[in-house]
Amino acid sequence: MRNMGDYMGDYEAKQLILxxxxxxxxxxxxxxxxxxxxxxxxxxxxxxxxxxxxKGYMTEDMLVKVDLDGNILRGGTKPSSELxxxxxxxxxxxxxxxxxxxxxxxxxxxxxxxIPLSRAILPEAVVQLGEVPVAPYAAPGTQEVPDSIAPxxxxxxxxxxxxxxxxxxxxxxxxxxxxxxxLEYYALVTMYTGSIIGQANELSCEQIDQLVDTRTRLGIxxxxxxxxxxxxxxxxxxxxxxxxxxxQCAHGGQQPAGTAAGVEMEDxxxxxxxxxxxxxx
Numbered sequence: 001m002r003n004m005g006d007y008m009g010d011y012e013a014k015q016l017i018l019x020x021x022x023x024x025x026x027x028x029x030x031x032x033x034x035x036x037x038x039x040x041x042x043x044x045x046x047x048x049x050x051x052x053x054x055k056g057y058m059t060e061d062m063l064v065k066v067d068l069d070g071n072i073l074r075g076g077t078k079p080s081s082e083l084x085x086x087x088x089x090x091x092x093x094x095x096x097x098x099x100x101x102x103x104x105x106x107x108x109x110x111x112x113x114x115i116p117l118s119r120a121i122l123p124e125a126v127v128q129l130g131e132v133p134v135a136p137y138a139a140p141g142t143q144e145v146p147d148s149i150a151p152x153x154x155x156x157x158x159x160x161x162x163x164x165x166x167x168x169x170x171x172x173x174x175x176x177x178x179x180x181x182x183l184e185y186y187a188l189v190t191m192y193t194g195s196i197i198g199q200a201n202e203l204s205c206e207q208i209d210q211l212v213d214t215r216t217r218l219g220i221x222x223x224x225x226x227x228x229x230x231x232x233x234x235x236x237x238x239x240x241x242x243x244x245x246x247x248q249c250a251h252g253g254q255q256p257a258g259t260a261a262g263v264e265m266e267d268x269x270x271x272x273x274x275x276x277x278x279x280x281x
Contacts, residue, residue, distance in 0.1 A: 007040060007097065008039070008041060008172065010047065013039040013040075013041050013047050013173070014047055014060050015060075016039060016098075016172065017037045017038075017039055017049060017058075017063060017173055018058055018059075018060065018063075019173075019174075020037050020100060020173045020176075021035075021037060021049065021055035021056060021058050022055070024056075024102050024177070024180070025054065026056065027104075027181070027184075028104075028105065029102040029104040029180065029184065030054075030055050030056075030102050030103055033051075033052050033053055033054055034055075034102070034165075035049075035055050035100075035101055036049045036055075036082050036083065036100075036101045037049045037055070037099070037100050037101075038083065038086040038098065038099050039097065039098045039172070039173050040090060040097045040098070044067050045065060045066070045067055045068075045073060046065070046068075046086075046090070047063050047065050048065075048079045048080070048086065049062075049079070049080065050062050050063065050064055050075075050078060050079060050080070051077070051078050051080040051081065061075075061076075062075075064076075064077050066083070068091065069087075070087060081140070081141035082101060082140060082141055084141070084143065084145060084146045085099070085101060085146050085167055086101075088146030088147075088149060088150055089149070089153045089167075092150055092153035092154055093153045093154045093169070095171070096169045096170065096171070097170070097171050097172055098169065098170055098171070098175070098176040099167065099168070099169045099176060100167070100169070100176040100177050100179075101165060102180055103164075103165035103166070104165070104180065104183065104187070105184075106184055106187040107132075107160060107165075107166045107183050107184045107187040108160075108164070108165050108166065109187070110160055110190075111134060111161055111163060111165060111166065112162075112163050114134055114162055116131065116132060116133045116160065117131065117160070117186050117187055118131040118133075118227060119190055119194075119202060119226065120202050120203040120207075120208050120227065120228055121189065121193060121200050121201075121202055123211055125182060125185075125186045126203070126208060126211040126212070126215070126223075127211050127215045127218070127220070128178075128179070128182055128220070129158065129179055129183060129186060129223060130156060130222065130224045130225070131223065131224040131225070131226045131227075132156070132157075132158055132159060132166075132186070133152055133156060133159055133160070133224075134159070134160045135148040135149045135159045135160065136162055137161075137162035137164070138161075140164060148162075149161070149167060153169075155222055155223075155224060156222055156223060156224055157169065157179050157220075157222050157223050158179050158180070158183055166180060166183055166184075168180045168183060203226075203228065207228075208225065208226060212225055
């Protein structure tokens with residue numbers, strides 16, 4: 001079994017990048033030449049997808065090897081200008097070995113609306129993914145993008161990119177990809193319960209505490225803590241506030257922002273319908 005500090009070989013890394021590319025394309029997480037994938041194979045080298053190529057139809061010879069400064073080491077193609085995001089994640093968090101960027105329709109709709117995925121409604125999402133913040137808008141391909149995601153690289157497992165898409169990372173390409181799948185599913189269920197059904201029984205502070213403990217036992221130290229229902233005016237979950245003051249403080253609770261986001265969720269549904277309709281053309 002590979003340890004966190006170990007790197008996979010060139011061949012394995014390239015094959016996994018191709019596999020993740022096919023899965024992203026088949027799941028409608030990317031359209032045309034969108035998205036990019038990378039995998040570290042050493043302290044200062046990684047394989048990345050090329051610019052201008054559909055991720056569903058890549059071949060091994062298309063991939064390019066670069067260093068952490070973006071200099072090409074091997075390959076006859078150019079990496080995407082969005083590789084800057086990947087390089088920043090690796091610099092901020094050396095534990096990360098792979099990064100995936102895609103535009104899954106529902107999650108991207110949340111990114112367009114500027115709404116984070118932070119409602120505690122799915123145990124699996126709390127354990128495997130955690131909360132997903134929204135990074136401020138930055139023009140794709142510019143240095144502003146890596147700067148916008150930098151604050152989240154050590155504490156979370158992925159981010160929504162405002163008006164753009166999503167970025168996830170992990171110990172290998174499959175974990176990074178599965179987190180993208182979980183992120184899109186989380187967004188879809190949040191949309192269904194928030195607007196189409198109009199009701200969600202959110203997890204209590206105690207239930208979230210148990211799930212965070214489970215996550216810790218699984219060796220996952222990132223993801224943040226989704227807010228429970230009883231949130232005070234300062235936005236701090238009541239259970240967290242009680243721990244801070246040894247259980248001796250009173251905390252006036254209220255529903256967290258977004259638990260009754262009727263108008264916002266209706267806007268998201270409209271956006272999703274437009275994105276899905278465009279994807280089917």
